[in-house]
Amino acid sequence: MTDKTPIPLRRHTRESVRAYLEAINHHHNGQLYDLVIAEVERGMIKEVLIWCNGNKTRACEALGITRTTLRNKIRKLSIEY
Numbered sequence: 001m002t003d004k005t006p007i008p009l010r011r012h013t014r015e016s017v018r019a020y021l022e023a024i025n026h027h028h029n030g031q032l033y034d035l036v037i038a039e040v041e042r043g044m045i046k047e048v049l050i051w052c053n054g055n056k057t058r059a060c061e062a063l064g065i066t067r068t069t070l071r072n073k074i075r076k077l078s079i080e081y
Helices: 007-023 033-052 054-064 067-076
Strands: none
Touching: 007 033, 033 054, 033 067, 054 067
16 A cells, blocks of 8 residues: 655655755755745645746635635736646
8 A cells, every 4th residue: 555645845845955955955045934925825826827837816716825825826926837
C-alpha cells in the first residue's frame, strides 16, 4: 500500500527558502518576506487556476477569496495560465 499523505507545505517552503538563501549566499536586500509571499501566492493561484481549468469561480471557492480579489491578484502578480 502506498502512503498518500502529502508532505506539509511548511516543509516545502522551508526547504525552498533555505535553498534560495544558499544560492544568494545569504545576501538579500531586506525584502525577503515580500519576495517569498509573492512567489508562494503567485504559484498557488496559478496552480489552482490550472487545476480548475481556468474556472475562476471554482478557483475562488478553492482559495476562499472573492472574484474581485482573485482578479486583482492575477493583475498584480502578472499571472498567466
